Amino acid sequence: MIEFSVVDWSAWAPGLxxxxxxxxxAQSPTVPEGQDTPALTEVxxxxxxxxxxxxxxxxxxxxxxxxxxxxxxxxxxxxxxxGDVARSMELLDTLRQDTPMSPTAFGLSVHNAVAxxxxxxxxxxxxxxxxxxxxxxxEAACVEAFGLLADGAPEVRVIAYESPLPxxxxxxxxxxxxxxxxxxxxxxxxxxxTRLSLGWGAGDQDSPAGVLPHSLDALRFLLSGDxxxxxxxxxxxxxxxxxx
Numbered sequence: 001m002i003e004f005s006v007v008d009w010s011a012w013a014p015g016l017x018x019x020x021x022x023x024x025x026a027q028s029p030t031v032p033e034g035q036d037t038p039a040l041t042e043v044x045x046x047x048x049x050x051x052x053x054x055x056x057x058x059x060x061x062x063x064x065x066x067x068x069x070x071x072x073x074x075x076x077x078x079x080x081x082x083g084d085v086a087r088s089m090e091l092l093d094t095l096r097q098d099t100p101m102s103p104t105a106f107g108l109s110v111h112n113a114v115a116x117x118x119x120x121x122x123x124x125x126x127x128x129x130x131x132x133x134x135x136x137x138x139e140a141a142c143v144e145a146f147g148l149l150a151d152g153a154p155e156v157r158v159i160a161y162e163s164p165l166p167x168x169x170x171x172x173x174x175x176x177x178x179x180x181x182x183x184x185x186x187x188x189x190x191x192x193x194t195r196l197s198l199g200w201g202a203g204d205q206d207s208p209a210g211v212l213p214h215s216l217d218a219l220r221f222l223l224s225g226d227x228x229x230x231x232x233x234x235x236x237x238x239x240x241x242x243x244x
Contacts, residue, residue, distance in 0.1 A: 001200075002146040003243070004186045008194035010064035011219060012038050012057050026223035029121050029212055032178045043121045055114045055183035058161035062118055065157055065183040068118060075148045076128035079114040079141035079160045081215065082177075083132065086238035089166045097240070114161070128154075135175065135206075135233035138218045142198055145186050157184045160215045175209040182219045195243040203237030 011022050012121055014034025014199060037053050038060035051059065058078065067074070068163035094101050112130035119128055127148070133140030138160055145156040165173055189195050207230075210217060221229040229240040 001197055002188035003195065003197045004142070004146055004149060005189050005191045005193035005195045006184050006192055006222060007187045008065055008185040009183065009222065010061050010063075011180070011217075012060050013180035015228065016180075017030050019181060021119065022219075023223055026065075027224075029217075029220050031176050031212065032180055045120050051117055052084060052087065053179065054161060054163040054181075057179060058114050058159050060182040061181040062157060062159045062160070063122065066122070067155075067185075070155070072122065072124045072149065073126040074124075075126050075145075075153050075154060076115060076118070076124065076129065077134070077145050077148075077154045078112070078118075078130040078138045079158060079215070080111070080114075080130070081132055081134065081137045082109045082162065082165060083130075084163070085169070086163065089168060102229045103241055105111055114192045119212055131237045136231070136236055136238060137216050137217045139198060139200070139238045144184070146198075149186065151190055154187065156186045159220070161217060162213060162229045170230065175213045176211070177213060178216070180216050182216075184222070196222075197241045197243060198240045199241075201233035201236055201237050201239075204227050205232060206234070207232045226239070 013032035014036040016022055016025055016032055036139060039058050040060050042063040043059065091101055100122055111132065112163045115128045115130045118124060119180050129144070131137070131140055131144060141158045141160065145158050148156045159181065164177045187193065212220060227242050231238045
């Protein structure tokens with residue numbers, strides 16, 4: 001089991017752009033819907049043009065959790081189950097048509113592209129990584145963040161973000177897949193904030209799909225005040241507890 005404190009958070013989804021929006025949503029959650037895209041004014045226009053909707057959401061959430069004194073050195077863990085899979089499908093379709101692929105589009109399709117764009121746009125010079133862990137992607141990200149805290153980082157930011165699967169993959173969807181992004185600032189458990197513990201063990205049956213994708217349900221758990229959240233996927237059981 002690991003413990004840490006969430007000292008701040010931010011989130012963005014269509015129709016949910018302020019903390020008060022999200023806190024009200026957590027009491028009666030629904031799947032976010034809409035075509036909105038964050039303005040992302042923190043990023044210069046020339047760089048912003050290269051960033052697709054999913055990346056804008058993730059980078060917006062990350063920007064809102066920045067601290068003026070972090071000097072661009074806070075480690076970052078970008079966590080997305082599927083990443084920008086729509087862009088990857090466009091590239092595969094280009095291959096199918098036997099036409100040249102765009103090197104820029106290829107570079108922006110890799111799983112750590114959003115993290116790299118954020119690093120360049122915001123002068124982030126610290127450690128960053130991108131991971132995917134199935135339905136347990138948020139838990140995998142928090143375990144990684146805890147390791148960075150244990151190695152001496154005073155804080156770690158976890159950025160979770162997802163988007164709908166392309167139609168060709170719709171038959172494989174095992175949970176809702178709306179657009180959303182959120183960021184947690186994690187610190188040691190003795191720091192002020194919401195103290196959480198995360199435990200795990202062998203699981204025997206995957207949790208059924210709920211109203212929300214699990215990564216978004218983790219944010220709901222943080223904001224709702226619930227005492228616990230339990231989840232099973234891919235043979236693993238995860239158990240969240242709130243303390244204090």
